[in-house]
Structures are given as C-alpha cells and as structure tokens.
Amino acid sequence: MTVTKSYIAKSVENMRPSGIRKFFDLAATMEGVVSLGVGEPDFVTSWSVREAAISSLERGFTSYTANAGLIELRREIAHYMATRFQVHYSPQDEIIVTVGASQAIDIAMRAITDLGDEIIVVEPCFVSYAPLVELAGGKAVTIGTTGDSGFKLQPEQLEAAITSKTKAVLLCYPNNPTGTQLDKEDLELIADIVKKHDLLVIADEIYAELAYDQDHTSIASLDGMRERTILINGFSKGFAMTGWRLGFTCAPVEISGAMLKIHQYAMMCASTPAQYGAIEALQHGMTDVESMKKDYRQRRNYVVQSFNELGLDCHLPGGAFYVFPSIQSTGLTSEQFAEQLLLEEKVAVVPGSVFGKGGEGYIRCSYASSMAQLQEAVKRIGRFIEKKQTN
Amino acid sequence: MKLNEKEVEILEILQKDARFEAADIAKMIGLAEAEVAETIRRLEEEKVIVHYATLVDWAKMDNFTGVTAMIDVKVTPKRGVGFDEVAERIYRFKEVSSVYLMSGVYDLSVTVEGKSMNEIARFVSEKLSTLESVVSTTTHFQLKKYKHDGMIYTSKQQDNRIVVSP
Numbered sequence: 001m002t003v004t005k006s007y008i009a010k011s012v013e014n015m016r017p018s019g020i021r022k023f024f025d026l027a028a029t030m031e032g033v034v035s036l037g038v039g040e041p042d043f044v045t046s047w048s049v050r051e052a053a054i055s056s057l058e059r060g061f062t063s064y065t066a067n068a069g070l071i072e073l074r075r076e077i078a079h080y081m082a083t084r085f086q087v088h089y090s091p092q093d094e095i096i097v098t099v100g101a102s103q104a105i106d107i108a109m110r111a112i113t114d115l116g117d118e119i120i121v122v123e124p125c126f127v128s129y130a131p132l133v134e135l136a137g138g139k140a141v142t143i144g145t146t147g148d149s150g151f152k153l154q155p156e157q158l159e160a161a162i163t164s165k166t167k168a169v170l171l172c173y174p175n176n177p178t179g180t181q182l183d184k185e186d187l188e189l190i191a192d193i194v195k196k197h198d199l200l201v202i203a204d205e206i207y208a209e210l211a212y213d214q215d216h217t218s219i220a221s222l223d224g225m226r227e228r229t230i231l232i233n234g235f236s237k238g239f240a241m242t243g244w245r246l247g248f249t250c251a252p253v254e255i256s257g258a259m260l261k262i263h264q265y266a267m268m269c270a271s272t273p274a275q276y277g278a279i280e281a282l283q284h285g286m287t288d289v290e291s292m293k294k295d296y297r298q299r300r301n302y303v304v305q306s307f308n309e310l311g312l313d314c315h316l317p318g319g320a321f322y323v324f325p326s327i328q329s330t331g332l333t334s335e336q337f338a339e340q341l342l343l344e345e346k347v348a349v350v351p352g353s354v355f356g357k358g359g360e361g362y363i364r365c366s367y368a369s370s371m372a373q374l375q376e377a378v379k380r381i382g383r384f385i386e387k388k389q390t391n
Numbered sequence: 392m393k394l395n396e397k398e399v400e401i402l403e404i405l406q407k408d409a410r411f412e413a414a415d416i417a418k419m420i421g422l423a424e425a426e427v428a429e430t431i432r433r434l435e436e437e438k439v440i441v442h443y444a445t446l447v448d449w450a451k452m453d454n455f456t457g458v459t460a461m462i463d464v465k466v467t468p469k470r471g472v473g474f475d476e477v478a479e480r481i482y483r484f485k486e487v488s489s490v491y492l493m494s495g496v497y498d499l500s501v502t503v504e505g506k507s508m509n510e511i512a513r514f515v516s517e518k519l520s521t522l523e524s525v526v527s528t529t530t531h532f533q534l535k536k537y538k539h540d541g542m543i544y545t546s547k548q549q550d551n552r553i554v555v556s557p
Contacts, residue, residue, distance in 0.1 A: 024555040037555035044548060127557045176557075298404070298419035305418040348554055371408075375415065 011134060018127045019354025023338060027348040034377045036365040037348035039176065041240040041321070043368075045277070046288040049241070052280035053273040061272055067264040069097025069248070070275045076282040077248055085208065085218040087231065089250040096260055097270045097278075101206040101234040101247035105170075106132050107266075108202050108230045108249060111258040113138040117167040119202075122153050123356030124324075126176050126204070130356070138167070144357025147326055150315045151178040151358065155189040162193070168200040171219065174207040177355045177364035178324040179300075179317020184217040191222045201229045206247070207320040209238025209289055212297045216319065220250070227252050230259075237320070238289050239281045244274040296321050299367040299374055306378040307365075310385055321368040324352065328361045330388045338363055344387075345380040392437065397422060401430055402439070409443040448544050450536065459488075459504050459533040460511045462519065463497040465526040474498060477524045486514055497529070508532065 006013070020037075027033050068074060074091035081087050089095050098104040105128065113119065113136040121129045121140045130140035143161050145151045158169065171190070173182045182190070194201055201219055208216040220229040234247025249259060300316075300323065307314040307325045314325035327337045334351035341347050352359030367374060394402075400420050404411055413428040420427075434440045449455050466477045474492050481501055482490045489502040501519070505511040511530070520528050536544050 018557060020555055020557050024553065027554040033554060035552075035554045038552050039556045040552055042550065042552070294403075298400075301421050302415060302418040305421075350555060371411070371415070371419075 015131050015134065020127060020350055023342070023348060023350060026339070027342060030342070030346060033342070033346045033348050034369075034373055034380065035348040036367070036369065036374075036377055037350050038366050038368060039322075040242040041237065041292065041368045042370060043240040043292050045239070045241050045244070046281070046285055048284055048288075049239070049277045049281045053244075053277035056273050056276035061276060063272065065097075065269045065272055065275060067269050068093075068095065068260055069270055070272075070279070073097055073275050073279050073282075074248075076279055077250075080282050081231075081233070081250060085205075085216065085221060087218050087220045087226065087250065089231075090253070093253050094250060094256045096249045096256060096263055097275060098234075098247045098249060098263065099267055099270050100236060100245040101204060101232050102128060103245075103263075103267065104232040104234070104247045104249045105129070105202070105204060106135075107259040107262045108232065108251075109133055109136040109138065110262050111255060112168055112200060112202075112230075114167075116165060118163060118165040119167060120158070120161050120169040121356075122169070122171060124151065124175075124177050124352060124359035124362075125170075125172055125355055127354060129170055129172075133170075139165075141166070142357050144359075145178075145180075146358050147313075147315070147324075147362065151175065151180040151324065152182060152186055153190060155193055158190060158193050162197050162199070166197065166199060168202055169194060170202045170204065172204040172206075174211055174216070174317070174319025176207065176320055177322050177350065177352065177359070178362075179320045179322040180315075180324075181211055181213075181216070181318025183214065183318075184222075187217055187219050188222060191219060191225050194228065195224055199228065201225065202232065203229055204232045206232065206234050207237050208233060210293060210296060210321060211319040212293070212300060213318050230255060235278050235281060238293075239278075239285055240292060241274075241277070241281065244271070244277060246270055246274045246278050296367065299369075299371060302371070303365065303367045303374055303378070307381075310378070310382050312381075312385070321366055323365050323367060324362050325365065326362055330385060332388070334360055334363055340388075341381065341384050345384045347377050347380045347384070392439070394439070398430055398434065401427060402434065405431070405440065446540060446542055448536070450544075457504065457506055458508055458511060459502060460515075461531045461533065462501045462503060462515060463529040463531075464499040464501055464519065465497045465528075466499060466522075466524045467526055468498075469524065477522065480522060481519065484514070484518060486511075 074095045077095050078089055078091040109132050115137045117138045118141045119133045119138045121142050123142050123144050133140040141161055143157050145153055203219050220226050220231045231250040235241040303323050304314050304316050311329050312325035314323050334353045338349050338351040350364040352362030397420055404416055414424045417424040417427045468474050469476055478490050486503050488504050491500045493500050503511055515528055515530055
C-alpha cells in the first residue's frame, strides 16, 4: 500500500532547518578552506582526561550510572561551581549530568513550559533555543540586541517583551555568536526585572570558563536569583570536550526533580566513560584550561585588531571564542558576504543572520584556530574586502 | 631581573614559535608594535632570549647516521669553583650540545652529538673521562626521538572538526 499522508508532526514540519547547515554543505565540498566557522575548540581534550576515560573502560566501568550522573562527578561539579562561580548546589538533588548543554536546555524547556507559555529568547543566539522552546509547546518571543550596545541585552528591551504569558528568559553569556559578556552591574539590572515579574531565568553559561577580561559572574549568584534560575554549564568549551557530550544543570530541588523525570525517561544517563573523564577534568584539569584561555585571549586580541584595521568594525568581546564584526561597510548582506568569501577566498564564516534578530550585517568568526590559520584568514579577508571596495 | 607581565607573554609566544613578528605579537597582547620590537631587542641584548633555532627531524633524511648520547658524569667538585670549572671544560667541546648540573646519583648530565657511535665512544674515552675531576661516566645512546622541546616528532594529530558548526 502506498503512503498517502505525511507522518511528520506539524511542529517539526514547520521548523526551519539550521541556517548553518547550508554553509557546512558548501564548505565541506571544497579543498583548502580556512574555517572560522567552527563552534568548538581547536584543542584536543587534555591527555590526562582522555587517559582517565580509557582507564575507566579498562577497569570495566561500562554500566549505567545514576540518572543524575555519578555522585562523585556531581560532588566535583558542586565544588567547582562553588569555588569558581560562588553558586552553591547540593550534589544529591540539585545537579543533573546531561548529554551536553544542548540536552540540558531541552530538559529545562520541557520541565517548565506549559502549552502557550512565552519564553523570551535574546538574539543573536545559538540556533537551537527557539526550536527547543517550540518543541516543548512554548512560544519563543525574541528580542534582538544590537551592535550599538555591544549586543548587550538592554533592561528596557526585556521589560517591553514581557507579557502576562511570559514564563522565563533564556540568557547566554558569554554569548555565542557575539562573544558579548554581561558584567555584574548589567546582570543586576536584568535580575531586578526578572524578580519584579516573578520570572524564571534559564542561564546557558557554557562559555563561563572563557571570560577574558574579568571573571564570569553567574546570574544565579546574585541576590534572590538562585531560586529562579536554571543554570546550564558543561565541559565542551572550557575543557575542550565537545565530542564527549557532557553538560550539567544546577537548579533548585523542585525544578531539578522535574527535569530529572524527563532526563530519566528520555536519556537514562549520560555516557559513563565521559563522566569518568569529567571527574579528572575537574580534579586536575584547571591548569590546561588556563593555558587554553591564555591562547584564546591572544587570538581574540589579534583578530579584533586585525578586523578593525581592515575596516570591519568589531567590538572587543569579553568571552567565548567568537568575534562578531560588522560587514555593513561592504554593502553586502551577511549571507552574501559569507557565500562570496567562501567561494572567492575559501574562508568559511557564518552569516550573522542565522543567529536571529540583530545578526544581519554581521558575521560570526571563531578564533578557535591556530594563529597560523588566523593569520592566513586575515590575509584572505583583507584581499576580499579590498576587491569588494574597488568594485 | 624583574620581568613584567607583557615581557613574560612575549617570551612565551616566542618560545612557542620564534617566527612570530613583532606586529602580530603587538596585536595579540595589546601593545604598540614599536614597543614589542624594542622589548624583544632588549631581551636579546640581555641574553634573556639566548638564541633562535629550528627543530629539525634528521631521522627523516635518508642515510642519516648521526647519533646522540646522554652521559651521566660523576665529578669531584673543586674548592672555590664547585662544579662550574669542570662544567665549562666540558661544554667547550663543540660535540657537546647540553650540560646540566643534576641532583641525584650523578652530577652532570651531558648530551653529545656525533656522526657515529664510534665518534662518541672516542669522545668519552679520550676527552671526557680523562678530565682530572671526572670520576666516572655512564653513556646512554638515544634510539628514537618521540618528543623534544614540547614538540611531538611523529604527531598524527589532525584537525578532525567539521568545517562549520553551531
């Protein structure tokens, strides 16, 4: 019998595919591409961490762990979050080890969203936020930050987006794709509004370890915010462990309990060898994190100054490993710029427009590449811009 | 000598790759190019930067026969000059590529490079062990170089990342 109807759920059918995909398909077919399009560290995970995971396999630790993750790991996470970011969570019932920060966002959304609830998403942002809100039955209400404010969320923008249906605000600082960081004073203004309207914050702080000019302030560390924050962090970026797929949530016991229900049915638990690797990362990996961070900081400085010299206006981002320069002086849209740059000079960047409101007119360039690659990329982009300006 | 944070950062960058130019280092650490160039010149003059060289994997060359030996040397230190005098007598030989004073069961660790094992054997028996203060020598020949000065010589590590990712 032939199939006469589509089996695909409407919510999925209506979902637009990630804009990054298109560039990946194009770039993947080309030789000699210098890529600034990669959203992950160029460093390989520290050998001591890899060795710990190998050793766990040798010792036969191959079974499931507790749903929330190995208690030893949760204790290390609790200690790490307390000493590094001054936030305190019980390893027993307030921390869940997840399959990357991505799954953490998913369970957070599903745990708090009733049909029709509005979740405020601050753009430009990681491509998965709005789709995950919608999959959970919520409505993503987007705010576009602008280059003029260095892509910092302005309190009045937040205030204006809040309605009677607003349930939560999703924040990501240091930000992907802009690299923007909010300092304590910025966060306090946001927190005041959140408290005034009795909202929840989902704080994706996956880049917290990569803050270059001052230590990262977690919004959960502010007065009265712990009880209304779901904190998301993980090992991918700071510890260079993207492929391990290991993140975690920190949230008050009631919310953690709700998320754990979803996690236990949908995921059971995160990968066991990865969890053993993560214990080693937290116990002995901080020196490696510091050394990677030092390299990133130098590369950031190099790229920002080089771009500004080329006439691509670029604010100095406080964290993550992205710069988000304006390409408006070329008269091209961000998608045209990215496509022509790839075809003509074989440099892959991601058009800002794929990250939502406020992203048009900008490109995301990752500096998680060797200095040699960055120098080559700057050379090629310089040639490209010169050509565009003489045309 | 007291070095400031920027000077240390310049040294760390150059230690990783001596070919970085002052203009790029300036951008990386947020100083003016002229200031970086001047700092490097001063550090060279003060011999904080001793020398720039290239790591070569000679094993890649067909018919390369050179050998390297690490020799543990026990010596009798002399009143007034300690180990320095004998160390100097040893490091003056052009075959000697490094000399370290060590803690532990022997005193000096001497690295010697030669065209053949015979050449090194001759150096040890005729030059090194005949020195008045040398008590004994133990010679170890290097068989293969895996990692040197922080660089893995046979690294198979590639960039496995997909070209564009969120």
